[in-house]
Amino acid sequence: MLLEPAVHRIVLPNGCVALLAEQPSLPVVAMYAIVAYGSRYEPDAQAGLASLVGDLLDEGTETRAAQDIALAIEATGARLNTFGGYARSGLSLTALRDDFPQLLDVAADLLRHSRFPEERFAQCQARRLAQLRSRADDARTVASDAFDELVYLGHPARRPIVGYESTVSALTADDARSAYARFFAPNNLLVAVVGDLPVAEMERRLLESLGDWPAAPGFSLPAAPPVERQAAPRQRVIPRPDKEQIHILLGHLGIPRAHPDYYALRVMDVILGDSPGMTARIPRLLRDDLGLAYTTYANITATAGVDPGRFVAYVGTSPENQSKSIAAIRSELERIQQEPVAPEELVAAKAYLTGSFVFNFETNAQRALFLIETEVHGLGADYARRYPALIEAITAEDILRAAQTHLNPLALTTIVAGPVAADAA
Incomplete structure (x- = not known):
């Protein structure tokens, strides 16, 4: 255990x-x-x-x-x-x-x-x-x-x-x-x-x-305003003519950690853009197949917290590859919304997540931080024992439904920073 x-x-x-x-x-x-x-x-x-x-x-x-x-x-x-x-x-x-x-x-x-x-x-x-x-x-x-x-x-x-x-x-x-x-x-x-x-x-x-520290009477936390996922595209270009590379970010609002779709989306992340060794779809397409970039990733669960995190796809590339890179990322977002992931992708993603989970417990400091996370997000005292089963229960249909629900390629925020003109988005 x-x-x-x-x-x-x-x-x-x-x-x-x-x-x-x-x-x-x-x-x-x-x-x-x-x-x-x-x-x-x-x-x-x-x-x-x-x-x-x-x-x-x-x-x-x-x-x-x-x-x-x-x-x-x-x-x-x-x-x-x-x-x-x-x-x-x-x-x-x-x-x-x-x-x-x-x-x-x-x-x-x-x-x-x-x-x-x-x-x-x-x-x-x-x-x-x-x-x-x-x-x-x-x-x-x-x-x-x-x-x-x-x-x-x-x-x-x-x-x-x-x-x-x-x-x-x-x-x-x-x-x-x-x-x-x-x-x-x-x-x-x-x-x-x-x-x-x-x-x-x-x-x-x-x-x-x-124990002798007096409680603060009437303590309460300020409420943060609600935030909703955008319904239309947003974009900004940041000209930096002194740089050689452009940095592209595409995405929108994500989910809070307590969302029930977290586990389906965590498996999706590994398949889509956040696996070890750059083997996920987006890195493999942009780096290995198209040769557009070396540094690229995508995920929606990495920043999930008490508030919704962000879905973000990132690529660092040459200015001439801007349009091709954005189109390639969009194509993979649409694909994961339209087609169930392959059985071998699903098996590999689950194996990685369940196999690497133990590395959250290598030190007592990691264990203590894990307990903090489970309490903050209401995951339950037995979460460490339940996690493998939560991941193993995810199906290709779960991922397809979660991708259709939580990704919107038609309403992305697009940021481009680097040696580009202000109207280059």
Whole structure:
């Protein structure tokens, strides 16, 4: 079994949810701790704030300087990572069993008492602004950002998680402190611990480090506006005459992770455009058969999350291959909507998905992250055991129906970035 013994789900008196699993194979304990906070919950004027908050979590607390935190991690050979993403922010910790209790106290301190010193905030802000200027020079990144802007009109997902120069430059340490105080609360906290400790001890340690953290009264999350799949084509051309290659993205809104068609579409992805070794239909056609590109893929499930992800087909190619590449991708989208996939394609895709699933559990950190994902998306405590059967149950008819339902080649967003004229779409 992938997670043995069973996963224990507990709720602390302050509302913190904890998922605990003993794994005694190595003397290592891993933890993920996340809050529902990210760019999804930012106002437009503060785009990029959650990413900065995540980066700054380990830059000092009320009782620990940043250097003290770093020394505590380095002295034990542990790994601590803090992050701020689209819908969740928090930290991960991996430590030897004997060091875990003291480092859990450090991690809890970051979750409860980070203070965002002015000097550290200014340094992080300057690094982020430099990163944003660098991103603006990357045509592929610019194309991806433009794609999101058109696919997610009016929705927070249209913005890059790292924000914009104009918004990040206006942020302050007080903004970070306010967001931290608003969203970092025990009744908005999900923790997963996996490793070489008895579950009873894990629970006791969590109670000691987090149990006296008062719940935030009346806590609720801001609602994100609804987003719908476009009914007509959208397009944008981004001339970059200084580049040699063009970057083409075609697609539209996808599905949330909890959608019942996820598994049929996951198998479809492997067949259509997202298999190992470039053996899927779109890479094989564009790279091997037509010689139009080396880098190309397509998928709809890769970004499925709490909100609908995006269906996207990408190709990087020479400017003269633009029309041929777009036509080839469209032809494969139409084909998978019109013809059942071949039996050998279906068998190979299922074998890859079920065979590679075990690689989600190579480390305790991966196991802890997996538990986070199952809880966030409501997949159930026995999901790891059910997954192979969920994949094996998919038929060619399921894929055909899902492709007809969730792909629309007649209403694609098309982005072209590179050495092309503004009217070249």
